[in-house]
Amino acid sequence: MFGSMHLGDLIPFMLSKYLQDAFKVPLVIQLSDDENCLGEKHSIKESRILARENAKSIIAFGFDITRTFIFCNSDYMRGAFYRNMVKVSKCIECDEAMGSYGIAGEDPIGKVGFSSAKAAPSFSSSFPHLFSGEDHCRCLIPCAIDEDANFRMIRGVASEIGYCKPALIESSIFPALQGENGDPNSAIYVTDSVEVNRNKINRYAFSGGQGTVELHRKVGANLEVDVPIKYLSFFLEDDMEFECIKREYGAGRMLGGEVKQRLIQVLVDLVERHQKARAAVTDEMVDEFMAKRPLVFN
Template structure:
């Protein structure tokens, strides 16, 4: 079989990558931190998603794109898409082009295993991913980033994250994925072969300055954190999975993927897209979801390490009701009389926001919003309705989870051919030849002022260090 054309190596120029983690206006959104802006009253505001779109340079998913999705796929868009829970994208239109032309692509998502049980916020991207794999009849790879969770934690051991990988894989499988077209893998187990070749190709193109600017690393960051970007990126490329797409890298590197993820993961894939352009690989497309607020309210997201912030998939109905009553932030008024007179604010109310994610009935959701907004529904009532819906979701999940045994997990983790509708069309994937070295084609845009300032500051620091080193050498020579 022919091997992939190896483009001459060129590091990603700093000006080619997108913005640094969004932090304008006081809010912070990056792969490790999510917090809303703190207002003058000291209260944390809701995440401004329009600002993130502007900062990251993504595109909003508009009605025209949703109409095209329904026309091309023959399926009504998922309620996450209809309600703008999934609100932003990079090149979703190109994936729809491939659906129309019956050209192969795959879906890629992942999970950083950090606890024995996932919470309902973790389930959101997997619920969408399952639906996409079903309606698009597309193969799916799910990356378990156990190495990431070890590298980014001072406390976790390798053995702990490997245990979490197996337990979280059972949670993921219980969402309902089809084993015939789904491959789950652990970074620790899968590293090597074609996958590791791509890891090194990507790593060679990311400079330390770029990693610092895009991800916020500094001189105290361990080198594993810096290197992890190249690992996460490599799952975006079809030639990393020869058991699924074949050994002909010249062809399989041209099979694009669609990545459903929360918007905080976008910095990784902006760098990935620029690396893909330089390697002459197909660039990944992305769709971005909003965060499921922590129980404490807008401006944050659920955390697996803070029990009171989250509804876990293994919580009982009683635990769910207690958490909603005790912790769920309310958009209602102080007294029932005030709320009946003035109504509530559903846009900041945690119970209503959770119903947007988990209540599929559009008409009922609209009625709840109107009744709550006008004072016909009280805070206790909406919390009760939300707890019922969450309990129904978690109970059904737990029943499926109980049926997932070790043999089932081993099947999903096994390296095997997958079966999907367009598998035969792999033979017709066109080969994209390597071109001369130079700036990466199709990069996502120039750096913003914020990132340029970071790079300039780093350059000045490096110059000062170099000058001091020269002074020391000169002093030694004259001694």
């Protein structure tokens, strides 16, 4: 995850923040600047700069610094971490790794190693300065469902190298604004202004409403394809209100424009809070989160 975060990127971090607050658990966050360099044609220097910018966006969620360690692959990939990468690499065939990441023959050879690099943080022994002597801590990974193939592969090799299998909590696919078959690049970014957010939702968010008010009042909205409804399912915290909106909209008593306006209210509040928190994150704070030190945990 590099460049500006979009709304879909927020979900695993929001869940991680909840889990850390609820259970007082340590959290390790991997920034794959090497993957960005190989996959997006950025230079190593550019990828490292982008990684630190992403770290600021992550810190803005309010993670507990005494229980959180953020690292870049290019800085940390050595010692015990690298030894675990080698152990994993011996258990994964090239065809399996290439299939997991959709790697083609013309891609850089470094991409084949992504599987082992993403696997190593699943094992506490990769972080001796964090979990000294605790080599078999169990790992829970909040992620989007599109990471499933890679982490299933990691689960498959964990027991072969003597570690516990990591567990996953997966969020469903976050749709593009223009729907499941729309432009995959249509997204709302956490850096977007209020006006940009409002314009994107009003103009591009695919609606399940009918073509005319009369027809909509008669047959109601198709909730299965309506993107504002799907976005509200992620970000509207009041479940009773959400069920009411679905019921009224599906019956035709609520119009698509009204649903979009409620979504704009929810997202403007969310994005403004995140932007304000991110603006308060300094380079010194990033250094503190990325410093090697023991974490607090039971």
